[in-house]
Amino acid sequence: MKVRIPTPLRSYTAGRAEVEASGATVGEVLEHLDRQYPGIRFRMVDEQGRVRPHMKVFVDDEAVRDLEASVSDAHEVTIMQALSGG
Amino acid sequence: MAETRWTSTDGDVEHESPEGPMLLVGTRKGLWLVGADATRSRWSVAGPAFLGHVVHHAVVDPRDRRTLLVAARTGHLGPTVLRSTDVGRSFVEATRPPAFASGDLLGRALRAVFWLTPGHADEPGAWYAGGIPQGLFRSEDGGDTWAPVPGWNDHPRWADWAEWPEEGTPDGSMLHSVNVDPRDPRHLYLGLSGGGVFESVDGGGDWAPLNAGSVATFLPDPEPEYGHDPHCVRLHPLRPDRLYQQNHCGIYRMERTDGRWVRIGDNMPGDVGDIGFPIELHPRDPDTVWVFPMDGTDVWPRTSPDGRPAVYVTRDAGEQWRRLDRGLPERGWLTVKRQAMSVDAGDPVGVYFGTTGGEVWASRDEGGEWSCVLRHLPEVYSVEVADPTERD
Numbered sequence: 001m002k003v004r005i006p007t008p009l010r011s012y013t014a015g016r017a018e019v020e021a022s023g024a025t026v027g028e029v030l031e032h033l034d035r036q037y038p039g040i041r042f043r044m045v046d047e048q049g050r051v052r053p054h055m056k057v058f059v060d061d062e063a064v065r066d067l068e069a070s071v072s073d074a075h076e077v078t079i080m081q082a083l084s085g086g
Numbered sequence: 087m088a089e090t091r092w093t094s095t096d097g098d099v100e101h102e103s104p105e106g107p108m109l110l111v112g113t114r115k116g117l118w119l120v121g122a123d124a125t126r127s128r129w130s131v132a133g134p135a136f137l138g139h140v141v142h143h144a145v146v147d148p149r150d151r152r153t154l155l156v157a158a159r160t161g162h163l164g165p166t167v168l169r170s171t172d173v174g175r176s177f178v179e180a181t182r183p184p185a186f187a188s189g190d191l192l193g194r195a196l197r198a199v200f201w202l203t204p205g206h207a208d209e210p211g212a213w214y215a216g217g218i219p220q221g222l223f224r225s226e227d228g229g230d231t232w233a234p235v236p237g238w239n240d241h242p243r244w245a246d247w248a249e250w251p252e253e254g255t256p257d258g259s260m261l262h263s264v265n266v267d268p269r270d271p272r273h274l275y276l277g278l279s280g281g282g283v284f285e286s287v288d289g290g291g292d293w294a295p296l297n298a299g300s301v302a303t304f305l306p307d308p309e310p311e312y313g314h315d316p317h318c319v320r321l322h323p324l325r326p327d328r329l330y331q332q333n334h335c336g337i338y339r340m341e342r343t344d345g346r347w348v349r350i351g352d353n354m355p356g357d358v359g360d361i362g363f364p365i366e367l368h369p370r371d372p373d374t375v376w377v378f379p380m381d382g383t384d385v386w387p388r389t390s391p392d393g394r395p396a397v398y399v400t401r402d403a404g405e406q407w408r409r410l411d412r413g414l415p416e417r418g419w420l421t422v423k424r425q426a427m428s429v430d431a432g433d434p435v436g437v438y439f440g441t442t443g444g445e446v447w448a449s450r451d452e453g454g455e456w457s458c459v460l461r462h463l464p465e466v467y468s469v470e471v472a473d474p475t476e477r478d
Contacts, residue, residue: 043166047185
Protein backbone atom coordinates (compact mmCIF):
# COMPACT_ATOMS: atom_id res chain seq x y z
CA MET A 1 0.00 0.00 0.00
CA LYS A 2 0.97 3.60 -0.38
CA VAL A 3 2.48 5.32 2.71
CA ARG A 4 2.86 9.09 2.77
CA ILE A 5 5.95 10.33 4.60
CA PRO A 6 6.14 13.79 6.26
CA THR A 7 9.12 16.03 5.58
CA PRO A 8 10.86 15.43 8.96
CA LEU A 9 11.17 11.72 8.10
CA ARG A 10 12.18 11.98 4.46
CA SER A 11 15.88 11.83 5.31
CA TYR A 12 15.16 8.12 5.80
CA THR A 13 13.39 7.66 2.44
CA ALA A 14 15.94 9.48 0.30
CA GLY A 15 13.53 12.39 0.06
CA ARG A 16 10.59 10.39 -1.19
CA ALA A 17 7.17 11.64 -0.07
CA GLU A 18 5.43 8.36 -0.91
CA VAL A 19 6.73 4.85 -0.45
CA GLU A 20 5.27 1.36 -0.55
CA ALA A 21 4.95 -0.90 2.49
CA SER A 22 2.86 -3.93 3.38
CA GLY A 23 1.27 -5.45 6.48
CA ALA A 24 -2.04 -6.52 7.96
CA THR A 25 -1.90 -3.96 10.76
CA VAL A 26 -0.55 -0.41 11.13
CA GLY A 27 2.18 -1.83 13.35
CA GLU A 28 3.24 -4.32 10.68
CA VAL A 29 3.31 -1.57 8.07
CA LEU A 30 5.60 0.53 10.27
CA GLU A 31 7.84 -2.48 10.88
CA HIS A 32 8.04 -3.11 7.15
CA LEU A 33 8.89 0.54 6.66
CA ASP A 34 11.69 0.17 9.22
CA ARG A 35 13.14 -2.83 7.38
CA GLN A 36 13.30 -0.75 4.23
CA TYR A 37 14.39 2.48 5.94
CA PRO A 38 16.23 1.49 9.13
CA GLY A 39 15.63 3.76 12.10
CA ILE A 40 12.47 5.44 10.84
CA ARG A 41 10.09 3.58 13.19
CA PHE A 42 11.82 4.61 16.44
CA ARG A 43 11.46 8.25 15.52
CA MET A 44 7.65 7.71 15.40
CA VAL A 45 7.03 4.95 17.95
CA ASP A 46 8.71 4.71 21.36
CA GLU A 47 10.32 1.62 22.88
CA GLN A 48 7.03 0.71 24.61
CA GLY A 49 5.16 0.58 21.29
CA ARG A 50 3.36 3.90 21.75
CA VAL A 51 3.00 6.36 18.90
CA ARG A 52 4.99 9.39 20.06
CA PRO A 53 3.10 12.54 21.10
CA HIS A 54 2.42 14.90 18.20
CA MET A 55 2.84 12.11 15.64
CA LYS A 56 -0.31 10.98 13.86
CA VAL A 57 -1.00 7.98 11.67
CA PHE A 58 -4.03 8.07 9.38
CA VAL A 59 -5.54 5.10 7.59
CA ASP A 60 -7.27 6.84 4.73
CA ASP A 61 -9.00 9.70 6.58
CA GLU A 62 -9.13 8.13 10.02
CA ALA A 63 -6.57 8.89 12.74
CA VAL A 64 -5.25 5.72 14.38
CA ARG A 65 -3.22 5.37 17.58
CA ASP A 66 -3.64 1.62 18.02
CA LEU A 67 -0.89 -0.13 16.12
CA GLU A 68 -3.08 -3.25 16.02
CA ALA A 69 -5.58 -1.49 13.73
CA SER A 70 -6.17 -3.49 10.56
CA VAL A 71 -5.15 -2.25 7.15
CA SER A 72 -5.15 -3.70 3.66
CA ASP A 73 -3.68 -2.86 0.31
CA ALA A 74 -6.87 -0.94 -0.46
CA HIS A 75 -5.94 1.60 2.21
CA GLU A 76 -3.54 4.47 2.16
CA VAL A 77 -1.47 5.22 5.25
CA THR A 78 -0.47 8.81 5.97
CA ILE A 79 2.07 9.70 8.64
CA MET A 80 1.86 13.26 9.88
CA GLN A 81 3.75 15.24 12.44
CA ALA A 82 2.75 18.41 14.19
CA LEU A 83 5.16 21.27 13.54
CA SER A 84 4.36 23.16 16.71
CA GLY A 85 6.99 24.93 18.73
CA GLY A 86 9.40 27.73 17.95
CA MET B 87 28.27 17.93 6.58
CA ALA B 88 29.73 15.62 3.98
CA GLU B 89 31.59 18.51 2.38
CA THR B 90 32.87 20.39 5.40
CA ARG B 91 33.33 23.94 4.22
CA TRP B 92 35.14 26.28 6.56
CA THR B 93 34.47 30.00 6.28
CA SER B 94 35.38 33.04 8.33
CA THR B 95 33.09 33.69 11.28
CA ASP B 96 32.29 37.24 10.11
CA GLY B 97 31.62 36.62 6.45
CA ASP B 98 31.81 34.07 3.71
CA VAL B 99 35.54 33.98 3.07
CA GLU B 100 36.68 30.42 2.59
CA HIS B 101 39.29 29.14 5.05
CA GLU B 102 41.57 26.14 5.16
CA SER B 103 40.64 23.46 7.69
CA PRO B 104 41.59 24.83 11.10
CA GLU B 105 44.83 23.64 12.67
CA GLY B 106 44.01 24.57 16.26
CA PRO B 107 41.31 23.37 18.63
CA MET B 108 37.86 22.76 17.19
CA LEU B 109 34.71 23.50 19.16
CA LEU B 110 31.67 21.29 18.71
CA VAL B 111 28.79 23.68 19.31
CA GLY B 112 25.46 21.94 19.90
CA THR B 113 22.45 24.23 19.72
CA ARG B 114 18.70 24.04 19.93
CA LYS B 115 18.67 24.10 16.12
CA GLY B 116 21.67 22.11 14.96
CA LEU B 117 25.42 21.54 15.23
CA TRP B 118 28.20 23.92 14.24
CA LEU B 119 31.94 23.31 14.19
CA VAL B 120 34.07 26.30 15.14
CA GLY B 121 37.79 25.93 14.57
CA ALA B 122 40.85 28.01 15.44
CA ASP B 123 44.16 28.44 13.69
CA ALA B 124 47.29 27.25 15.48
CA THR B 125 47.56 30.47 17.49
CA ARG B 126 43.88 30.34 18.53
CA SER B 127 43.42 33.91 17.30
CA ARG B 128 41.62 33.40 13.99
CA TRP B 129 38.41 31.38 13.91
CA SER B 130 36.37 29.77 11.18
CA VAL B 131 33.05 27.99 11.15
CA ALA B 132 31.45 25.04 9.39
CA GLY B 133 27.81 24.11 9.54
CA PRO B 134 25.07 23.80 10.36
CA ALA B 135 24.71 20.06 10.43
CA PHE B 136 21.28 18.65 11.33
CA LEU B 137 19.64 22.05 11.03
CA GLY B 138 16.46 22.07 13.09
CA HIS B 139 17.53 19.22 15.35
CA VAL B 140 17.95 19.81 19.06
CA VAL B 141 21.60 18.91 19.73
CA HIS B 142 22.05 18.40 23.45
CA HIS B 143 25.66 17.22 23.27
CA ALA B 144 28.40 16.48 20.73
CA VAL B 145 31.65 14.85 21.85
CA VAL B 146 34.83 13.60 20.13
CA ASP B 147 36.33 10.34 21.39
CA PRO B 148 39.73 11.16 22.91
CA ARG B 149 40.84 7.54 22.42
CA ASP B 150 40.61 7.20 18.64
CA ARG B 151 40.51 10.97 17.98
CA ARG B 152 38.11 10.52 15.09
CA THR B 153 34.75 9.28 16.38
CA LEU B 154 32.27 12.07 17.03
CA LEU B 155 28.89 11.33 18.59
CA VAL B 156 25.95 13.73 18.49
CA ALA B 157 22.88 13.43 20.75
CA ALA B 158 19.98 14.73 18.67
CA ARG B 159 16.22 14.88 18.46
CA THR B 160 13.65 17.21 16.99
CA GLY B 161 10.65 18.65 18.73
CA HIS B 162 8.54 15.59 18.05
CA LEU B 163 10.65 12.82 16.57
CA GLY B 164 12.23 10.33 18.92
CA PRO B 165 15.79 10.72 20.21
CA THR B 166 18.81 9.35 18.42
CA VAL B 167 22.59 9.37 18.21
CA LEU B 168 24.43 10.37 15.05
CA ARG B 169 27.96 9.13 14.49
CA SER B 170 30.91 10.38 12.53
CA THR B 171 34.17 8.47 12.19
CA ASP B 172 35.91 11.29 10.31
CA VAL B 173 35.56 14.07 12.89
CA GLY B 174 32.37 15.50 11.43
CA ARG B 175 32.86 15.24 7.69
CA SER B 176 30.12 12.62 7.38
CA PHE B 177 27.53 11.12 9.73
CA VAL B 178 25.38 8.01 9.98
CA GLU B 179 22.65 7.29 12.51
CA ALA B 180 23.22 4.72 15.25
CA THR B 181 21.83 1.35 14.22
CA ARG B 182 20.24 0.92 17.65
CA PRO B 183 19.96 4.26 19.50
CA PRO B 184 19.65 4.46 23.30
CA ALA B 185 16.25 3.31 24.57
CA PHE B 186 14.76 1.79 27.69
CA ALA B 187 14.00 -1.93 27.55
CA SER B 188 10.87 -2.86 25.65
CA GLY B 189 8.25 -3.91 28.19
CA ASP B 190 9.92 -1.78 30.89
CA LEU B 191 7.96 -2.25 34.13
CA LEU B 192 7.71 1.51 34.66
CA GLY B 193 6.70 2.10 31.04
CA ARG B 194 9.59 4.49 30.51
CA ALA B 195 10.35 5.85 27.05
CA LEU B 196 13.43 7.94 26.36
CA ARG B 197 12.60 11.47 25.26
CA ALA B 198 16.13 12.76 24.77
CA VAL B 199 19.74 11.65 24.85
CA PHE B 200 21.08 14.43 27.02
CA TRP B 201 24.69 13.56 27.83
CA LEU B 202 27.54 11.61 26.22
CA THR B 203 30.73 10.37 27.90
CA PRO B 204 33.47 8.28 26.28
CA GLY B 205 34.32 5.18 28.32
CA HIS B 206 37.61 4.20 29.93
CA ALA B 207 40.84 4.29 27.91
CA ASP B 208 41.13 0.51 28.32
CA GLU B 209 37.66 0.01 26.82
CA PRO B 210 37.95 1.37 23.27
CA GLY B 211 34.54 1.85 21.70
CA ALA B 212 32.75 2.04 25.07
CA TRP B 213 30.50 5.07 25.62
CA TYR B 214 27.88 6.09 28.17
CA ALA B 215 24.75 8.13 27.45
CA GLY B 216 22.47 9.82 29.97
CA GLY B 217 18.84 10.51 29.17
CA ILE B 218 15.61 12.34 29.84
CA PRO B 219 14.12 10.68 31.86
CA GLN B 220 17.17 9.64 33.84
CA GLY B 221 18.24 6.42 32.14
CA LEU B 222 21.83 5.27 31.67
CA PHE B 223 22.86 3.53 28.45
CA ARG B 224 26.10 1.99 27.23
CA SER B 225 27.58 1.27 23.83
CA GLU B 226 30.45 -1.14 23.23
CA ASP B 227 30.94 -0.32 19.56
CA GLY B 228 31.64 3.38 19.27
CA GLY B 229 28.03 4.46 19.62
CA ASP B 230 26.48 2.30 16.88
CA THR B 231 24.36 0.11 19.15
CA TRP B 232 23.26 0.93 22.69
CA ALA B 233 21.82 -1.06 25.58
CA PRO B 234 20.29 0.01 28.91
CA VAL B 235 22.51 -0.33 31.99
CA PRO B 236 20.14 -2.49 34.06
CA GLY B 237 22.05 -2.02 37.32
CA TRP B 238 21.03 1.65 37.16
CA ASN B 239 17.77 1.72 35.17
CA ASP B 240 16.26 -1.23 37.08
CA HIS B 241 17.80 -0.48 40.47
CA PRO B 242 15.14 -1.10 43.15
CA ARG B 243 15.60 2.47 44.39
CA TRP B 244 15.70 4.15 40.97
CA ALA B 245 12.13 5.48 41.15
CA ASP B 246 12.87 7.13 44.51
CA TRP B 247 16.24 8.52 43.44
CA ALA B 248 14.88 9.83 40.12
CA GLU B 249 11.66 11.19 41.70
CA TRP B 250 9.75 9.18 39.10
CA PRO B 251 7.36 10.08 37.56
CA GLU B 252 7.67 13.74 38.56
CA GLU B 253 9.58 16.11 36.33
CA GLY B 254 11.88 17.94 38.66
CA THR B 255 13.39 20.47 36.28
CA PRO B 256 11.87 22.66 33.56
CA ASP B 257 13.41 20.74 30.63
CA GLY B 258 12.64 17.34 32.16
CA SER B 259 14.61 15.29 34.65
CA MET B 260 17.96 14.35 33.19
CA LEU B 261 20.96 12.12 33.83
CA HIS B 262 24.27 13.89 33.19
CA SER B 263 27.89 14.11 34.30
CA VAL B 264 28.88 10.49 33.78
CA ASN B 265 32.47 10.32 35.06
CA VAL B 266 34.73 7.29 34.66
CA ASP B 267 37.65 6.83 37.08
CA PRO B 268 40.80 6.70 34.90
CA ARG B 269 42.27 4.11 37.32
CA ASP B 270 39.31 1.73 37.16
CA PRO B 271 36.66 1.41 34.42
CA ARG B 272 34.27 -0.09 36.95
CA HIS B 273 34.30 3.02 39.14
CA LEU B 274 31.62 5.43 37.88
CA TYR B 275 29.89 8.60 39.01
CA LEU B 276 26.79 10.27 37.59
CA GLY B 277 24.53 13.23 38.35
CA LEU B 278 20.75 13.44 38.35
CA SER B 279 18.78 16.65 38.03
CA GLY B 280 17.03 16.10 40.21
CA GLY B 281 18.22 13.30 42.39
CA GLY B 282 21.84 13.94 43.34
CA VAL B 283 25.26 12.41 42.74
CA PHE B 284 25.56 8.62 42.63
CA GLU B 285 28.53 6.25 42.56
CA SER B 286 29.12 2.69 41.39
CA VAL B 287 32.24 0.65 42.09
CA ASP B 288 31.19 -2.42 40.10
CA GLY B 289 30.75 -1.14 36.58
CA GLY B 290 27.20 0.08 37.10
CA GLY B 291 25.80 -3.08 38.71
CA ASP B 292 24.93 -1.30 41.94
CA TRP B 293 24.81 2.35 42.96
CA ALA B 294 24.77 4.50 46.09
CA PRO B 295 24.03 8.19 46.70
CA LEU B 296 27.07 10.41 47.28
CA ASN B 297 25.62 13.66 48.57
CA ALA B 298 26.81 14.09 52.16
CA GLY B 299 27.70 17.71 52.85
CA SER B 300 25.78 19.19 49.91
CA VAL B 301 22.49 20.89 50.59
CA ALA B 302 19.11 20.87 48.90
CA THR B 303 17.43 24.00 50.19
CA PHE B 304 14.31 23.26 48.14
CA LEU B 305 13.52 20.15 50.23
CA PRO B 306 12.05 20.01 53.75
CA ASP B 307 15.22 18.29 54.97
CA PRO B 308 18.03 20.43 53.55
CA GLU B 309 20.60 17.64 53.91
CA PRO B 310 18.83 14.52 52.66
CA GLU B 311 20.54 11.35 51.43
CA TYR B 312 19.43 12.10 47.86
CA GLY B 313 17.12 14.49 46.03
CA HIS B 314 19.79 17.13 45.35
CA ASP B 315 20.26 18.97 42.10
CA PRO B 316 23.84 18.77 40.87
CA HIS B 317 24.10 20.78 37.67
CA CYS B 318 27.52 19.53 36.58
CA VAL B 319 29.99 17.13 38.23
CA ARG B 320 33.64 16.73 37.19
CA LEU B 321 36.39 14.37 38.30
CA HIS B 322 40.00 15.48 37.82
CA PRO B 323 41.80 12.96 35.58
CA LEU B 324 45.15 13.49 37.29
CA ARG B 325 43.71 13.34 40.79
CA PRO B 326 40.69 11.06 40.42
CA ASP B 327 39.78 11.14 44.09
CA ARG B 328 38.97 14.82 43.75
CA LEU B 329 35.52 15.78 42.48
CA TYR B 330 33.99 19.17 41.87
CA GLN B 331 30.37 20.03 41.30
CA GLN B 332 28.36 23.08 40.41
CA ASN B 333 25.10 22.42 42.18
CA HIS B 334 21.75 24.18 42.19
CA CYS B 335 22.76 25.05 45.76
CA GLY B 336 26.40 26.04 45.45
CA ILE B 337 29.88 25.04 44.31
CA TYR B 338 31.41 22.01 46.03
CA ARG B 339 34.62 19.98 46.15
CA MET B 340 34.96 16.46 47.50
CA GLU B 341 38.05 14.46 48.37
CA ARG B 342 36.58 11.01 47.84
CA THR B 343 38.61 9.63 50.75
CA ASP B 344 36.68 12.07 52.98
CA GLY B 345 33.35 11.26 51.32
CA ARG B 346 31.88 14.66 52.06
CA TRP B 347 31.21 17.68 49.85
CA VAL B 348 32.71 20.98 51.01
CA ARG B 349 31.00 24.17 49.84
CA ILE B 350 33.91 26.06 48.27
CA GLY B 351 31.36 28.46 46.77
CA ASP B 352 31.10 30.07 50.21
CA ASN B 353 34.36 31.79 49.23
CA MET B 354 32.76 33.49 46.21
CA PRO B 355 31.85 37.20 46.54
CA GLY B 356 28.54 37.47 48.37
CA ASP B 357 26.94 39.72 45.76
CA VAL B 358 27.73 37.19 43.01
CA GLY B 359 26.89 34.01 44.83
CA ASP B 360 27.83 30.47 43.82
CA ILE B 361 24.94 29.37 41.62
CA GLY B 362 25.51 28.34 38.01
CA PHE B 363 25.36 25.48 35.56
CA PRO B 364 28.85 24.57 34.25
CA ILE B 365 32.12 23.82 36.04
CA GLU B 366 35.36 23.20 34.16
CA LEU B 367 38.72 21.84 35.33
CA HIS B 368 42.26 22.67 34.24
CA PRO B 369 43.57 19.58 32.44
CA ARG B 370 46.92 19.65 34.27
CA ASP B 371 46.22 21.43 37.56
CA PRO B 372 43.62 19.85 39.88
CA ASP B 373 43.44 23.08 41.91
CA THR B 374 42.26 25.28 39.01
CA VAL B 375 38.55 25.46 38.25
CA TRP B 376 36.36 27.81 36.19
CA VAL B 377 32.66 28.56 36.75
CA PHE B 378 30.13 30.93 35.20
CA PRO B 379 27.93 32.34 37.98
CA MET B 380 24.29 33.10 37.39
CA ASP B 381 21.55 34.84 39.33
CA GLY B 382 19.87 32.30 41.60
CA THR B 383 17.90 34.80 43.64
CA ASP B 384 14.23 35.67 43.64
CA VAL B 385 12.60 33.73 40.78
CA TRP B 386 15.95 32.47 39.46
CA PRO B 387 16.53 34.51 36.31
CA ARG B 388 19.64 32.37 35.65
CA THR B 389 21.34 35.33 33.93
CA SER B 390 24.64 36.94 34.93
CA PRO B 391 24.32 38.43 38.44
CA ASP B 392 23.36 42.11 38.14
CA GLY B 393 23.75 41.80 34.37
CA ARG B 394 27.54 41.85 34.66
CA PRO B 395 28.82 38.67 33.01
CA ALA B 396 32.03 37.10 34.29
CA VAL B 397 33.83 33.82 34.59
CA TYR B 398 35.33 33.07 37.99
CA VAL B 399 38.46 31.00 38.54
CA THR B 400 40.07 29.47 41.59
CA ARG B 401 43.75 28.45 41.58
CA ASP B 402 43.73 26.87 45.02
CA ALA B 403 40.87 24.37 44.88
CA GLY B 404 38.23 26.87 45.96
CA GLU B 405 39.84 28.84 48.77
CA GLN B 406 39.87 32.04 46.69
CA TRP B 407 38.10 33.05 43.51
CA ARG B 408 39.05 35.70 40.97
CA ARG B 409 36.77 37.50 38.53
CA LEU B 410 37.64 37.17 34.83
CA ASP B 411 35.65 39.62 32.72
CA ARG B 412 38.13 41.44 30.48
CA GLY B 413 36.59 41.58 27.01
CA LEU B 414 33.14 40.49 28.15
CA PRO B 415 30.31 43.03 27.83
CA GLU B 416 30.00 45.41 30.74
CA ARG B 417 26.29 44.73 30.77
CA GLY B 418 24.85 41.50 29.47
CA TRP B 419 22.24 39.02 30.57
CA LEU B 420 23.98 35.79 29.63
CA THR B 421 23.12 32.23 30.54
CA VAL B 422 25.57 29.36 30.02
CA LYS B 423 24.14 25.85 30.24
CA ARG B 424 25.86 22.92 31.91
CA GLN B 425 27.45 21.41 28.78
CA ALA B 426 28.22 24.80 27.24
CA MET B 427 31.65 25.48 28.78
CA SER B 428 34.85 23.68 27.94
CA VAL B 429 38.64 23.86 27.97
CA ASP B 430 41.34 22.77 25.56
CA ALA B 431 44.69 21.14 26.34
CA GLY B 432 46.80 24.10 25.23
CA ASP B 433 49.39 25.93 27.31
CA PRO B 434 48.03 28.28 28.46
CA VAL B 435 44.67 26.56 28.48
CA GLY B 436 41.95 27.87 26.18
CA VAL B 437 38.58 28.34 27.87
CA TYR B 438 35.33 28.51 25.89
CA PHE B 439 31.66 29.00 26.54
CA GLY B 440 28.45 29.37 24.55
CA THR B 441 25.40 31.35 25.62
CA THR B 442 21.68 30.85 25.33
CA GLY B 443 21.80 34.05 23.24
CA GLY B 444 23.77 32.23 20.54
CA GLU B 445 27.27 33.57 21.17
CA VAL B 446 30.51 31.62 21.48
CA TRP B 447 33.24 33.22 23.61
CA ALA B 448 36.90 32.20 23.77
CA SER B 449 39.95 32.94 25.87
CA ARG B 450 43.37 31.64 24.89
CA ASP B 451 44.96 32.65 28.20
CA GLU B 452 42.92 30.79 30.82
CA GLY B 453 40.28 33.48 31.05
CA GLY B 454 42.51 36.56 31.16
CA GLU B 455 41.00 38.07 28.02
CA TRP B 456 37.79 37.09 26.25
CA SER B 457 36.65 37.56 22.68
CA CYS B 458 33.41 36.64 20.98
CA VAL B 459 34.27 34.31 18.12
CA LEU B 460 30.76 33.67 16.81
CA ARG B 461 27.34 35.21 17.34
CA HIS B 462 23.80 34.89 16.04
CA LEU B 463 23.65 31.15 16.53
CA PRO B 464 20.56 29.51 18.02
CA GLU B 465 20.52 28.91 21.79
CA VAL B 466 23.77 27.09 22.63
CA TYR B 467 23.32 23.85 24.54
CA SER B 468 26.84 22.46 24.48
CA VAL B 469 30.44 23.35 23.71
CA GLU B 470 33.05 20.60 23.65
CA VAL B 471 36.63 20.76 22.39
CA ALA B 472 38.39 18.49 19.93
CA ASP B 473 42.05 19.32 20.45
CA PRO B 474 44.25 19.37 17.37
CA THR B 475 46.00 16.19 18.47
CA GLU B 476 42.60 14.52 18.27
CA ARG B 477 42.36 15.28 14.55
CA ASP B 478 45.76 14.07 13.28
